[in-house]
Amino acid sequence: MTASVHPASVEPAVSITSRAAQIFAAARREIHERTDRLFAGLMAFQWLMGIIFALWVSPLAWDGPVSRTHLHVWAAVVVGGIISLFPALLAFLRPGLPSTRYVIAVAQMLMGALLIHLTGGRIETHFHVFGSLAFLAFYRDWRVLIPATIVVALDHLLRGFFWPQSVYGVLVASQWRWLEHAAWVLFEDVFLFVACRRSLAEMKETADRTAALEHEVRTRQQAELDARSARARNDAVLEVALDCVILMDEAGRIVQFNPAAERTFGYSTAEAVGTELADLIIPARKRASYRTGLGRYLATGDTENLNRHVELLAVRRGGEEFPVEVAIAPISSDGAAMFAGYMRDITARKQAERELRQSRDAERQNAGQLEALVSELRVTQRKAEAATRAKSEFLASMSHELRTPLNAIILYSELLQEEAGDNGHQSAIPDLERIQSAGRHLLDLINGILDLSKIEAGKMPLLLETFDVGAMVDELVDTVGPLVCKNGNTFSVRSEGALGSMFGDLTKTRQVLLNLLSNAGKFTREGAIMLDIRPATIDGTTPCVEFAVTDNGVGMTAEQSRKVFDAFTQADVTTTRKYGGTGLGLAIVSRFCDLLGGTVSVDSRPGEGSRFTVRLPLQVVDTAAEPATHAGIA
């Protein structure tokens, strides 16, 4: 099924005024050209008649027994020809032009002069003048009377002066008599002038009416085209509409039944048109209600049930009932009430709605279960957090309890070494040294565990102060220098510009650097260890000091690098055996950096070494307490 709309339009409308002017001009030109042709014929006729008249009245001139052609005959032929041919030629070559009709006017009057002469100045021939003026008025251009009148006046003036009898029929005439004749001509001119003006006014009026009529016709044609176009569009829309569109008359009879309605209800358009809608698609038990509503609208104009969407039951050919969504709108067509019904089979939608309701019920059920699970998880989480806190508190408490006797063991082992040395019991010294070393290792381990526990328990306080970075580094180098260099390593410190001061926790900053440098010294043999310090930013905004510890020691794999900041984690189990350590140093570095609002990262390759980069803000903010002072790096 295809539907198409063919737009059409009439020619662009010109204004009535300009169109009237065109019609008027064309009519005038047509009159001018037609009158030109008439005069061309008249000229030829007059010429011919002049010749005939001359041949009849004075064919010959005589000298006794000898005759010859009378001069009047020659005058009729030659002068009449000269007078007639030029304007006749113009009438065919330049019809309608002002110059043509002016020449014709002059020629007509000259022809009159000739004819008057050929008739021996008969006063009756003077009527030719008046007849010619009337004929010239056929042009409906009063201007053409002017040259004609001038010719008549001049003819009478000149002939009245030289040969008055030839024009006035008297031997002696007044020198002003030509004015009398000219006045009579003007007398006729006045009436012809009025006639021309009135005729032109009527032509103008006719042109105006014609233009208005044309405009009206054009407007109606355009309206018809628009209506056809609109109908074509409507038909196209109805053809391709997915919904049923049914038009009904005021009796409820179907007048239009679109293809969607055919598909939905199972009736062809030919079957449906002319049938009452109620009988065709409304279940029998609902028809009375439908007709009542229609009758109420027609009687009262009550539109309660119109112009709104309602869901009803409809019936297909074969009697199957199905749900439809209906909207019925009253429309007006040529004053008669009509209705447009839009119907959509909502069987599938109803099914989908049912399935959706079922799905929502299931979702609600699942949501309840999920909510219970989340609550359970929250409880579990709270329990885990409580357990973690308890563990940390336990570890802190236990570490404290362990450190007291351990310090005693270490102290007494030192004392025993001194006494063994003083008493000459050299063989006992190595054992005592092992006891002291093991004790110190255990104390370090406990201290680390204690620090981690405090951090995780949120009980690690920050001791913020303003300290000089350079002095801190110098002191650190003095402390850790021997440790870093003990494996034959070289240690160097580089800084960019003045280091200035920072506001932070000096102890924890120093601890971070101490852990990184001791680690570097531990995992590097006869290598180079470098501490670089420079001002930088965190995330491009927060001013910080960057500490970078670089070694060319054993390095780490990518997997090892990812886990190196986890507690109790070293590169691998052999590392612990080979290099010792608790596996807490880098974990503490990471936690301290977090506490100070800084970052730590590692870049390492196996066998090439590692580079640990720490960025600590110039002004550390203690989220638990207000900072005491502020200082910049400069």
Add this chain to the structure above:
Amino acid sequence: MSADQPTPSTTASDPQSSWLLWAFAAFWMVCVVAGLAIVWAYDNTPGQAGHSPAQWPAESGLARAIDGPTLILFAHPQCACTRASLGEFAEILARATRPPRTYVVFLKPIGFGLDWEKTDLWRTAAGLPGVRVIRDDEGVEAARFGVITSGQTVLYDETGALVFSGGITGARAHAGDNAGRASIVALLNQGGTDVSLTSVFGCALFAEVNGEVWRRR
């Protein structure tokens, strides 16, 4: 647009064609005026003047009235111009309070057939009351009265004395008021006039031979 405005020209008229048109129109006008002037000049040029005898010629075959004037119009029967003279002649007779003895003498040259002279002019003249129409074979009477141009009219009084000789039209073939008619009417009605000789407009009654007007003597 007013109804009385000139119609816009729809034909493009270039200056050259316009100039040619007006030049040709001027030439045309000159030709027409020249032609008309020739015709007017011809019509207003009188024929040769004849010299009528001061006394009624005794050899004339026409009978002169002894109790009143005798009026004679000499005419060429084929001369178109003479139609106007006959009209004026009739006008004279109509105005005359005491009609004279009247003759209209039509020339008949040698060599023309029977009734050659019986033209409409003849019939017109014959229809005039009291007019005696005479055929003048070979122009004998015309020669006796010294007339050589058609339309010449002579008036003799009761004593046989010539009182008027000339034409009775103002121009060739032009009817209307003219000196000849007025003089004759005055002579007939009042017995006197200031004008006794006028120009004659009409065809020659006799052919010219070697520059001389031929007539029978």
